[in-house]
Amino acid sequence: MQEIILIKNGELVLKGLNRNTFEDVLIKNMKKALKDLGEFTFTKSQSTIMVKSVDENTDLDEAVSRLTKVFGIAALSRAAVAGKDMDSIMAISADYLKEELSFAKTFKVEAKRSDKKFPLTSPEISRELGGFLLSKFNHLRVDVHNPDVTVTVEIRDNYAFIRGNNIKGAGGMPVSTSGRAAVLISGGIDSPVASYMMAKRGIELVAVHFASPPFTTELAEKKVMELLRKVAQYSGPITTYVVPFTEIQQQIRKECPEEYFTIILRRYMMKISEIIAKHQNCSALITGESVGQVASQTIYALACTDAAANMPVFRPCIGMDKEEIIRISRKIDTFETSIQPYEDCCTVFTPKHPKTRPKLEDVINAESALNSEELINAAVENARRSVIK
Ligand code: ATP
Ligand code: MG
Numbered sequence: 001m002q003e004i005i006l007i008k009n010g011e012l013v014l015k016g017l018n019r020n021t022f023e024d025v026l027i028k029n030m031k032k033a034l035k036d037l038g039e040f041t042f043t044k045s046q047s048t049i050m051v052k053s054v055d056e057n058t059d060l061d062e063a064v065s066r067l068t069k070v071f072g073i074a075a076l077s078r079a080a081v082a083g084k085d086m087d088s089i090m091a092i093s094a095d096y097l098k099e100e101l102s103f104a105k106t107f108k109v110e111a112k113r114s115d116k117k118f119p120l121t122s123p124e125i126s127r128e129l130g131g132f133l134l135s136k137f138n139h140l141r142v143d144v145h146n147p148d149v150t151v152t153v154e155i156r157d158n159y160a161f162i163r164g165n166n167i168k169g170a171g172g173m174p175v176s177t178s179g180r181a182a183v184l185i186s187g188g189i190d191s192p193v194a195s196y197m198m199a200k201r202g203i204e205l206v207a208v209h210f211a212s213p214p215f216t217t218e219l220a221e222k223k224v225m226e227l228l229r230k231v232a233q234y235s236g237p238i239t240t241y242v243v244p245f246t247e248i249q250q251q252i253r254k255e256c257p258e259e260y261f262t263i264i265l266r267r268y269m270m271k272i273s274e275i276i277a278k279h280q281n282c283s284a285l286i287t288g289e290s291v292g293q294v295a296s297q298t299i300y301a302l303a304c305t306d307a308a309a310n311m312p313v314f315r316p317c318i319g320m321d322k323e324e325i326i327r328i329s330r331k332i333d334t335f336e337t338s339i340q341p342y343e344d345c346c347t348v349f350t351p352k353h354p355k356t357r358p359k360l361e362d363v364i365n366a367e368s369a370l371n372s373e374e375l376i377n378a379a380v381e382n383a384r385r386s387v388i389k
Contacts, residue, residue: 073169106143173202182277183286190288197316199235212345220342267308295354
């Protein structure tokens with residue numbers, strides 16, 4: 001019995017992006033996600049994409065699990081391929097769905113005919129197959145409104161496809177249909193969630209991480225890479241820059257009033273990230289900030305941070321409670337990694353009494369003692385680049 005995967009696209013009411021482009025990008029992203037699992041063919045037809053493994057022994061469980069993380073897919077299902085006659089359809093349905101139907105109490109059959117020449121009408125197919133399945137699985141009842149399992153039969157041009165319940169897809173838009181943005185990634189809970197949320201809207205990610213050795217350790221950096229690997233399962237490969245930040249932090253500590261440390265540090269992060277973002281053809285920055293979480297995230301402090309960059313700054317967590325952010329981080333499996341207790345450069349030299357209502361002119365005045373251009377250039381020049389998959 002041949003088994004395939006059927007993909008239902010997500011949002012198709014798209015402004016300025018036609019369905020073909022959307023589907024082509026989606027197929028490219030699916031190919032990337034399945035690359036090391038074997039060879040697959042992808043066929044577009046009638047609002048579904050059919051994914052077929054060329055090799056019989058391919059791990060379809062793993063393929064499905066990876067595809068549930070590809071954005072732009074609303075739902076997917078595994079399906080058995082049957083011949084276009086009722087005997088084949090009934091035999092294969094009973095065999096292919098035996099496990100799913102054994103655990104169910106109720107079911108219904110839905111038939112779809114795209115080949116109108118098929119001798120039975122859709123209601124006739126449903127009735128005949130439904131009756132057959134009832135005779136095979138005595139414990140089942142038909143429930144057309146709220147069945148445990150919906151058995152779907154699709155009569156196509158050359159084959160019939162049989163499937164049980166759909167699997168929910170990751171939703172959103174295919175990554176890279178909405179351009180590129182650079183995410184400021186820390187080892188915390190919020191920025192991996194922010195990365196996931198923007199990738200879900202079709203944005204391709206570049207990541208920038210600031211490290212301050214020896215105050216931050218190699219283990220802290222490893223943790224960030226681990227987080228990015230988890231995000232990359234959704235977003236695809238992430239070009240990542242690790243920027244040396246020690247010198248900047250030490251200069252800030254030496255030259256600037258303590259109450260402005262964090263805000264000035266955040267502004268430097270923005271400025272450096274913007275340079276890297278431009279270099280990487282990104283049109284926006286992304287952070288994990290949320291109003292009120294810490295002193296550097298009051299709306300006054302955020303305004304000062306914002307003013308450091310000329311690009312739009314996307315903060316998808318801005319209106320979320322920690323609880324809501326944690327729920328997403330658990331869903332994408334970054335939470336357990338995020339809570340490992342490694343230091344972040346933001347927690348090195350934190351002021352005792354940070355300004356929660358900083359004024360931009362005071363901040364600019366406070367940072368004027370620094371040789372900004374030189375510090376920024378050195379940091380950008382010494383950034384290390386890698387691609388996280
Ligand atoms: P997170 O959980 O994402 O670390 P947080 O609530 O701990 O966020 P901060 O540490 O103040 O908040 O950081 C706010 C945002 O600044 C982060 O979400 C992230 O986008 C960015 N950021 C913080 N530290 C770094 C870093 N070392 N490298 C890159 N970006 C950083
Ligand atoms: Mg943090």
